[in-house]
Amino acid sequence: LKLGTQSLSEFATRQVQVPTYNRDDVKEGIVHIGVGGFHRAHLAVYIDKLLQNHGETKWGICGVGIRSNDAAMRDVLSSQDYLYTVVERSAKGSFAKVVGSINSFLFAPDNREAVIAKMAHPDTHIVSMTITESGYYYNENTHQLQVEHDDIQHDLAHPDAPISTFGFLYAALVRRREQGLKPFTVLSCDNMQKNGSISRSMLESFARLRDPEMAKWIAENGAFPNCMVDRITPSTSPRDIQSLKEQYGIEDGWPVVTEPFMQWVVEDKFCDGRPPFEKVGVQIVHDVHDVEQFEKHKLRLLNASHSAMAYPGQLAGFKYVHEVMEVPIYRQFVWEMMQEEAKPLLPEIPGVDIDAYCTTLMERFSNPTIMDQIPRVALGASGKIPQFIMPSVAEAIWSNAPLRRLCFVTGAWFLYINGVDDKGNKFEVDDPMKEELQALAKEGGNDPSKLLSIKMLFGDNLRNDKRFVGEVAKAMELISKDGVMATIPKYVNQN
Ligand code: NAD
Numbered sequence: 001l002k003l004g005t006q007s008l009s010e011f012a013t014r015q016v017q018v019p020t021y022n023r024d025d026v027k028e029g030i031v032h033i034g035v036g037g038f039h040r041a042h043l044a045v046y047i048d049k050l051l052q053n054h055g056e057t058k059w060g061i062c063g064v065g066i067r068s069n070d071a072a073m074r075d076v077l078s079s080q081d082y083l084y085t086v087v088e089r090s091a092k093g094s095f096a097k098v099v100g101s102i103n104s105f106l107f108a109p110d111n112r113e114a115v116i117a118k119m120a121h122p123d124t125h126i127v128s129m130t131i132t133e134s135g136y137y138y139n140e141n142t143h144q145l146q147v148e149h150d151d152i153q154h155d156l157a158h159p160d161a162p163i164s165t166f167g168f169l170y171a172a173l174v175r176r177r178e179q180g181l182k183p184f185t186v187l188s189c190d191n192m193q194k195n196g197s198i199s200r201s202m203l204e205s206f207a208r209l210r211d212p213e214m215a216k217w218i219a220e221n222g223a224f225p226n227c228m229v230d231r232i233t234p235s236t237s238p239r240d241i242q243s244l245k246e247q248y249g250i251e252d253g254w255p256v257v258t259e260p261f262m263q264w265v266v267e268d269k270f271c272d273g274r275p276p277f278e279k280v281g282v283q284i285v286h287d288v289h290d291v292e293q294f295e296k297h298k299l300r301l302l303n304a305s306h307s308a309m310a311y312p313g314q315l316a317g318f319k320y321v322h323e324v325m326e327v328p329i330y331r332q333f334v335w336e337m338m339q340e341e342a343k344p345l346l347p348e349i350p351g352v353d354i355d356a357y358c359t360t361l362m363e364r365f366s367n368p369t370i371m372d373q374i375p376r377v378a379l380g381a382s383g384k385i386p387q388f389i390m391p392s393v394a395e396a397i398w399s400n401a402p403l404r405r406l407c408f409v410t411g412a413w414f415l416y417i418n419g420v421d422d423k424g425n426k427f428e429v430d431d432p433m434k435e436e437l438q439a440l441a442k443e444g445g446n447d448p449s450k451l452l453s454i455k456m457l458f459g460d461n462l463r464n465d466k467r468f469v470g471e472v473a474k475a476m477e478l479i480s481k482d483g484v485m486a487t488i489p490k491y492v493n494q495n
Pocket of ligand 1: 034035036038039067070131132133134135136164165190191192229233
C-alpha cells in the first residue's frame with residue numbers, strides 16, 4: 001500500500017507508529033534546508049514527537065532543497081503527502097514509524113522567490129540546516145568566508161536569485177527587517193565544531209559585503225545556537241525500500257533507516273522563540289562552553305573513528321562499517337586511536353563517562369542491521385578531516401602526544417584521493433575539492449607535502465611539523481607497498 005494521508009490508518013494496524021495529530025492544523029515554524037537522511041532521522045523526528053505527544057502545532061517543518069539533485073526528494077515527498085517512514089534497526093529487531101512533521105517542500109531551483117518569501121514569513125521562527133560541511137564556504141585556515149567561491153560571488157551579484165544557503169538567508173533577513181520582523185534563528189545541525197558560530201560568522205561576512213547595516217542588524221538581533229547532533233543514518237538503499245514493503249507492507253519511495261540511539265545537545269540561544277525541545281529528550285544547555293565540550297567529544301571520537309574506518313577501509317575493500325568492526329585487528333586500531341590519541345586531549349565533562357561513551361560507540365559501529373556504507377562515511381573528506389582529525393593532530397603536536405594512528409588515517413585519506421584501492425580496483429571519490437586534491441595527490445605520490453600545501457585545509461603549522469609530516473609519509477609508503485591490512489598491525493599495541 002502506498003504511503004499517504006489516505007493510507008495512514010491502514011498502517012496503524014500493522015505495528016507501525018503513525019501520526020495521529022491533525023496535520024492540517026500545523027503551522028510551519030521551521031524552514032529546513034537540506035532534507036537528506038539525517039534531518040529526516042533527527043530534527044524532524046524530535047518535531048514529530050512534539051506534535052504527536054505535546055500538541056506543539058506551531059513547529060511544523062517546510063523542507064527546502066537548494067541543489068538540483070534535491071528534485072528527487074521533492075518528487076518522492078510530494079507524491080506521499082510529505083510523509084515518510086523511519087525504520088530503527090538494531091540486533092533487537094526493527095521498529096517502523098511514519099513521520100508527519102514535514103508539511104511541505106520547496107525546491108529552490110524552480111522558485112527561488114518562494115523560498116525567500118517562506119523564510120521571511122512571520123510564522124517562520126527558525127531556519128535550520130543540514131547542508132554538509134562544504135555548504136558553509138568556510139576556510140579552515142583563515143576562519144573566513146570563501147569570498148572568492150563562485151557561488152558566493154554569484155550571490156553577491158544576484159541577491160534576489162541566490163544559489164547558496166547564505167544567499168537565501170541574507171535575502172530573507174533583508175525582507176524581515178523591512179517588514180519589522182525579528183530575524184529567525186539560524187540552527188545548523190551539521191557536524192562541525194562551533195556549527196552555530198561558524199554559521200553566524202559566514203552569514204555576517206556575506207552581509208558585510210552587501211550592506212554593513214544589515215550585517216550590524218544581524219549581529220545585534222540574530223541567534224545562531226551551537227549544537228552537537230548524533231544519530232548514525234546511512235543512505236537509503238533499494239534493499240531498504242524493498243524490505244519495508246515486505247515487512248510492513250509500506251510502499252515508501254524514500255524511507256530512512258537509522259539506529260535507535262539519538263542525541264542532540266543545543267545551546268539555548270534563540271531569537272524568535274523555540275519549540276520546548278526538552279520535552280522530547282533534547283539536552284538544552286545555557287553555557288556555550290558546555291556545547292563545545294560535547295561537540296568536541298563527538299567529533300573527535302565518533303566522527304574521527306568513522307574517518308579511521310572510511311579511508312583505510314575503502315582502500316582495503318570494505319563496503320560497510322560493521323564489516324570493519326568484525327576484523328579484530330582493525331577494531332583494536334579504532335579503539336586505540338580513540339583511547340590513546342583522541343581521549344587524552346579531550347576535556348572532562350561532568351557526568352559523562354568517556355570510556356563508557358567509547359564502548360557504546362564500538363557497539364554502535366558494530367550494528368550490522370543498518371548497513372552503514374563506507375563510501376557514505378568517506379564522502380566530502382575535505383570538509384570532514386579538518387574537523388574530525390586535524391584538531392587532535394594539532395593539539396598532539398603542541399603537547400608532544402602520540403599521533404601515529406591519526407597520521408595513518410591522514411595518509412590513508414591522501415592515498416584514497418587517487419580513487420584506486422589496494423587491489424587496483426577503482427572507486428568513486430565524492431568531494432567538492434576532488435579535482436584539486438587529485439591533481440596534488442598525483443603530483444605528490446607518497447610525499448604528503450603537496451596535499452599539505454592546501455592552506456585552506458591545513459594552514460602552515462601542520463605542514464611544517466617534521467614529526468607529523470614524517471609519520472604521514474611513512475604511513476603512505478607502508479600502505480602503498482603492502483596495503484592497509486598488512487600495515488595496520490604496525491599501528492596497534494602488541495600484547
Ligand atoms: P544526505 O546526502 O542524505 O543529504 C544532504 C543534503 O544536504 C541534501 O539535501 C543536499 O542537497 C544538501 N546539500 C549538500 N551540499 C549542499 C550545499 N553545498 N548547500 C546546500 N545544501 C547542500 O546527507 P545526510 O546524511 O542527511 O547528512 C547531511 C549532513 O548532516 C552531514 O554532512 C552532517 O554534517 C550531518 N550529519 C549526518 C549524520 C549521518 O549519520 N548521516 C549524522 C550527524 C550529522
